[in-house]
Amino acid sequence: xxxxxxxxxxxxxxxxxxxxxxxxxxxxxxxxxxxxxxxxxxxxxxxxxxxxxxxxxxxxxxxxxxxxxxxxxxxxxxxxxxxxxxxxxxxxxxxxxxxxxxxxxxxxxxxxxxxxxxxxxxxxxxxxxxxxxxxxxxxxxxxxxxxxxxxxxxxxxxxxxxxxxxxxxxxxxxxxxxxxxxxxxxxxxxxxxxxxxxxxxxxxxxxxxxxxxxxxxxxxxxxxxxxxxxxxxxxxxxxxxxxxxxxxxxxxxxxxxxxxxxxxxxxxxxxxxxxxxxxxxxxxxxxxxxxxxxxxxxxxxxxxxxxxxxxxxxxxxxxxxxxxxxxxxxxxxxxxxxxxxxxxxxxxxxxxxxxxxxxxxxxxxxxxxxxxxxxxxxxxxxxxxxxxxxxx
Amino acid sequence: xxxxxxxxxxxxxxxxxxxxxxxxxxxxxxxxxxxxxxxxxxxxxxxxxxxxxxxxxxxxxxxxxxxxxxxxxxxxxxxxxxxxxxxxxxxxxxxxxxxxxxxxxxxxxxxxxxxxxxxxxxxxxxxxxxxxxxxxxxxxxxxxxxxxxxxxxxxxxxxxxxxxxxxxxxxxxxxxxxxxxxxxxxxxxxxxxxxxxxxxxxxxxxxxxxxxxxxxxxxxxxxxxxxxxxxxxxxxxxxxxxxxxxxxxxxxxxxxxxxxxxxxxxxxxxxxxxxxxxxxxxxxxxxxxxxxxxxxxxxxxxxxxxxxxxxxxxxxxxxxxxxxxxxxxxxxxxxxxxxxxxxxxxxxxxxxxxxxxxxxxxxxxxxxxxxxxxxxxxxxxxxxxxxxxxxx
Ligand SMILES: Cc1ncc(COP(=O)(O)O)c(C=O)c1O
Ligand SMILES: Cc1ncc(COP(=O)(O)O)c(C=O)c1O
Numbered sequence: 001x002x003x004x005x006x007x008x009x010x011x012x013x014x015x016x017x018x019x020x021x022x023x024x025x026x027x028x029x030x031x032x033x034x035x036x037x038x039x040x041x042x043x044x045x046x047x048x049x050x051x052x053x054x055x056x057x058x059x060x061x062x063x064x065x066x067x068x069x070x071x072x073x074x075x076x077x078x079x080x081x082x083x084x085x086x087x088x089x090x091x092x093x094x095x096x097x098x099x100x101x102x103x104x105x106x107x108x109x110x111x112x113x114x115x116x117x118x119x120x121x122x123x124x125x126x127x128x129x130x131x132x133x134x135x136x137x138x139x140x141x142x143x144x145x146x147x148x149x150x151x152x153x154x155x156x157x158x159x160x161x162x163x164x165x166x167x168x169x170x171x172x173x174x175x176x177x178x179x180x181x182x183x184x185x186x187x188x189x190x191x192x193x194x195x196x197x198x199x200x201x202x203x204x205x206x207x208x209x210x211x212x213x214x215x216x217x218x219x220x221x222x223x224x225x226x227x228x229x230x231x232x233x234x235x236x237x238x239x240x241x242x243x244x245x246x247x248x249x250x251x252x253x254x255x256x257x258x259x260x261x262x263x264x265x266x267x268x269x270x271x272x273x274x275x276x277x278x279x280x281x282x283x284x285x286x287x288x289x290x291x292x293x294x295x296x297x298x299x300x301x302x303x304x305x306x307x308x309x310x311x312x313x314x315x316x317x318x319x320x321x322x323x324x325x326x327x328x329x330x331x332x333x334x335x336x337x338x339x340x341x342x343x344x345x346x347x348x349x350x351x352x353x354x355x356x357x358x359x360x361x362x363x364x365x366x367x368x369x370x371x372x373x374x375x376x377x378x379x380x381x382x383x384x385x386x387x388x389x390x391x392x
Numbered sequence: 393x394x395x396x397x398x399x400x401x402x403x404x405x406x407x408x409x410x411x412x413x414x415x416x417x418x419x420x421x422x423x424x425x426x427x428x429x430x431x432x433x434x435x436x437x438x439x440x441x442x443x444x445x446x447x448x449x450x451x452x453x454x455x456x457x458x459x460x461x462x463x464x465x466x467x468x469x470x471x472x473x474x475x476x477x478x479x480x481x482x483x484x485x486x487x488x489x490x491x492x493x494x495x496x497x498x499x500x501x502x503x504x505x506x507x508x509x510x511x512x513x514x515x516x517x518x519x520x521x522x523x524x525x526x527x528x529x530x531x532x533x534x535x536x537x538x539x540x541x542x543x544x545x546x547x548x549x550x551x552x553x554x555x556x557x558x559x560x561x562x563x564x565x566x567x568x569x570x571x572x573x574x575x576x577x578x579x580x581x582x583x584x585x586x587x588x589x590x591x592x593x594x595x596x597x598x599x600x601x602x603x604x605x606x607x608x609x610x611x612x613x614x615x616x617x618x619x620x621x622x623x624x625x626x627x628x629x630x631x632x633x634x635x636x637x638x639x640x641x642x643x644x645x646x647x648x649x650x651x652x653x654x655x656x657x658x659x660x661x662x663x664x665x666x667x668x669x670x671x672x673x674x675x676x677x678x679x680x681x682x683x684x685x686x687x688x689x690x691x692x693x694x695x696x697x698x699x700x701x702x703x704x705x706x707x708x709x710x711x712x713x714x715x716x717x718x719x720x721x722x723x724x725x726x727x728x729x730x731x732x733x734x735x736x737x738x739x740x741x742x743x744x745x746x747x748x749x750x751x752x753x754x755x756x757x758x759x760x761x762x763x764x765x766x767x768x769x770x771x772x773x774x775x776x777x778x779x780x781x782x783x784x
Contacts, residue, residue: 006504009651051450061437110400128656136527242455243659264527265494271633
């Protein structure tokens with residue numbers, strides 16, 4: 001079937017995990033039990049106080065459009081959050097509420113990335129980023145990163161890869177798929193390097209709040225007021241289905257974002273915005289802290305089990321809910337790469353994971369991602385199943 | 393302040409009505425009473441059965457991501473709606489649930505409009521369309537339309553304006569700002585003309601359901617299975633703040649839309665989707681029919697009042713909730729154009745309307761849009777106020 005679509009649309013290959021997912025569904029339909037470790041969202045439902053705030057808003061008839069940049073009181077609440085969590089003062093005017101971090105990424109790419117100009121991205125990294133860039137006819141420079149640089153872009157990368165066609169760099173801390181975190185000095189060096197090129201630095205902080213070992217990820221806003229920060233209510237706040245995120249912009253950029261948001265989105269979801277006001281309440285935060293601790297326990301449980309099986313995880317990730325594992329030792333002629341391994345583990349062990357190819361090309365065929373978005377007991381079960389089919 | 397933003401973002405001029413709106417806010421803060429006739433959303437809250445379905449979904453913990461194309465049961469319900477309303481069979485696979493018609497327009501432009509290629513648009517028309525096109529680095533050919541062609545693109549326009557760089561045409565029926573409706577023969581001719589160019593026809597049917605005089609707008613799907621249809625729960629169903637719409641694609645296009653939607657949106661808002669399942673229930677439809685009748689009464693009330701004042705409305709619109717009025721007779725040296733008139737009516741009469749410039753350039757300075765999204769009594773009050781300051 002030759003359909004006439006734009007080349008930007010043709011250029012998108014489906015996520016490899018979609019293959020895994022649809023096969024998992026078939027197996028489940030046939031009665032098999034599958035442990036899903038491919039899912040990039042918390043297994044917990046949204047905390048009750050947020051749900052109640054949402055229902056209250058509906059009862060009050062909060063069903064109309066809001067301003068394109070979001071409810072003023074939510075922008076204020078997010079500004080307060082920066083002060084309370086990070087001791088960083090951010091004017092509420094600088095905060096643009098968006099339909100998820102997805103909306104924020106689309107907005108910031110659309111606003112900053114001139115057509116044909118390049119954005120620097122870490123490989124491996126969040127798979128949608130390159131498609132946001134391509135959607136607005138920008139170009140991507142994928143920079144291979146590995147355990148030596150904590151799977152993160154560094155100031156040296158900026159020096160090495162920036163050229164006249166580069167407009168911006170995008171990093172994520174904690175990162176998806178690797179869970180590694182940029183420290184304040186890392187961020188400072190990165191921001192300085194990008195500033196020295198008169199470029200833009202965008203930092204995706206969607207996994208903020210989900211950090212472990214007593215570590216708190218610093219926000220890029222604490223090192224520079226010229227960075228663009230993407231965030232979301234999806235992960236730490238447990239609100240994936242509510243489609244609500246935000247973008248923090250430097251002073252002077254609100255107007256252009258407002259114009260773009262008016263045209264692209266009209267406004268973010270109204271009831272979600274009222275509900276999100278409850279996300280910062282002490283009773284909600286207490287629930288979120290318990291969940292954070294649960295994620296930390298899960299990581300601590302799963303990590304040694306995977307290592308025992310032979311997966312190599314050279315860096316213990318300090319954030320997010322992912323383990324990015326080198327599976328080289330487990331590959332062989334029958335299972336030549338991580339995609340084959342993902343298929344094998346699904347079919348033989350009933351465990352669904354995400355092959356590295358979904359996050360880029362650099363060493364992708366020898367890596368895969370485990371999401372610990374399942375109960376500890378399930379994680380243990382999954383590790384046992386894998387152990388059984390891989391080692392016996 | 394020279395900020396470095398992409399030219400596509402710089403190219404967007406703010407909506408003129410934003411000026412009117414912010415001035416209206418100042419006047420209101422100073423205690424003045426303003427009648428808002430610039431607002432493109434129903435004044436009614438979302439019907440109660442939909443709200444209750446939303447609350448029920450929240451109670452059940454429906455707070456996670458859904459598939460990118462939407463809940464299968466909602467896609468089925470929309471397909472059933474086409475059968476029930478229009479006697480048109482549409483496979484549910486062809487329906488992509490999106491974050492509003494806004495999301496559907498972004499998706500369809502991104503999928504179909506090659507960079508530098510052109511989309512044909514009616515002028516006047518919905519202002520965001522040209523920015524969706526520009527967002528993906530497409531180009532726009534604005535085609536002046538007027539009362540002689542019902543303010544709609546015709547097959548003749550397609551013949552006249554299509555060239556080698558044209559990829560698609562986009563029309564809206566009922567239209568914003570004019571409220572005019574394309575008949576089945578109109579649609580058939582348009583679809584045939586675009587097909588003869590091997591191009592794509594997109595029909596925005598967001599105001600379907602809001603039609604008057606016993607008239608029902610035919611869906612473009614009834615004349616061709618090769619058109620792309622945009623729709624939304626915003627207007628007829630009264631769900632603006634819920635950010636939910638859909639796109640119907642020809643057989644064979646689902647996969648490419650799914651890939652794009654996965655990357656751009658991840659998924660539409662979960663709770664909105666469950667709530668929308670209640671939009672098609674008989675008790676909801678009964679409420680919507682009452683509201684439709686209220687809109688019809690409002691149109692019938694406002695239209696002669698505006699004509700009495702001197703506004704010329706050559707075509708009685710059969711749909712939407714707008715009157716697009718020629719104000720030439722009311723212009724003079726002090727009030728040279730429709731933007732000046734909008735300012736004057738706001739300041740002198742406390743009535744907010746939208747100047748024609750927000751919808752294009754063709755005769756924009758002698759036209760303005762009245763939204764009858766207010767109670768009949770307010771519409772009468774507004775007309776009296778305008779009468780007083782314009783005529784005395
Ligand atoms: C790094 C990263 N950024 C952005 C997103 C988008 O999330 P949302 O649109 O739900 O806020 C995700 C989702 O998985 C992510 O992992
Ligand atoms: C013609 C037309 N299309 C699309 C939209 C977008 O509406 P929504 O995104 O709320 O569905 C509007 C809103 O005013 C409109 O008038």
